[in-house]
Amino acid sequence: MYKESNNVVVKHLVNRLRDVRTASNEFRMTIEEISRIVASEALNDYPTVTHNINTWQGSLDVQMIEVQKLVLVPILRAGEPMLTGILKTLPYAKSGFLAMKRDEETAESKLFYENIPNLEDKTVLLLDPMVATGGSLIDGIDYLKSKGAKRIISLNVLGAPEGVKKVQDAHPDVDIFIAQIDERLDENNYIRPGLGDAGDRAFNTND
Ligand code: PRP
Ligand code: URA
Helix, strand or coil, X not given: CEEECCCHHHHHHHHHHHCCCCCHHHHHHHHHHHHHHHHHHHCCCCCEEEEEEEECCEEEEEEEECHHHEEEEEEECCXXXXXXXXXXXXXXXXXXXXXXXXXXXXXXXEEEEEECCCCCCCEEEEECCEECXXXXXXXXXXXXXXXXXXXXXXXXXXXXXXXXXXXHHHXXXXXXXXXXXXCEECCCCCEECCCCCHHHHHHCCCC
């Protein structure tokens, strides 16, 4: 299943990302904000558990997200601001890391580093702003499945229809929550209209 956000604030923020005058600092903060909203949409029907808390009028049983069973995994580098944003909402979630780089000629992704906590009985929120050919996301999901993830939810900002379909075909059990699906993939495997290279925009390495 994939779900494109229909939140007007999300659409507004995605268009801030498209504007080349949006400098890296604002670009990262905007990715953080979009990610927090899309994560809220993704977790809307996530199971809750009863917690007993101490309120100003004594003890109370309340329903809370089972944060201990969530693992946030950004695909570095562009996924880093997504992690920073979601950790502001869910500061006690565990995090793991995948560092992948797409070969700009072949669009094949390569894994350079991983540090993934125990995924037994865990739901992973996999964080990557861009789904272009879908190759990086498919490889990331393959890897997390090989580590035993119980469920994987993909959170993304921009996708090309071709890439999103490829991910769905390869991993129909993974739910994709995405801020915006754009028109197409161009001849250089970039998303159009897109926003350019998300890692370069976020970390000021455009030139
Ligand atoms: C970008 C982006 C995705 C990937 C998407 O990362 O952040 O991870 O490309 O392309 P794909 O769907 O065709 O695989 P990149 O490899 O450029 O690394 P970066 O985050 O360090 O910029
Ligand atoms: N990676 C990006 O950052 N942007 C694209 O359009 C494609 C891959």
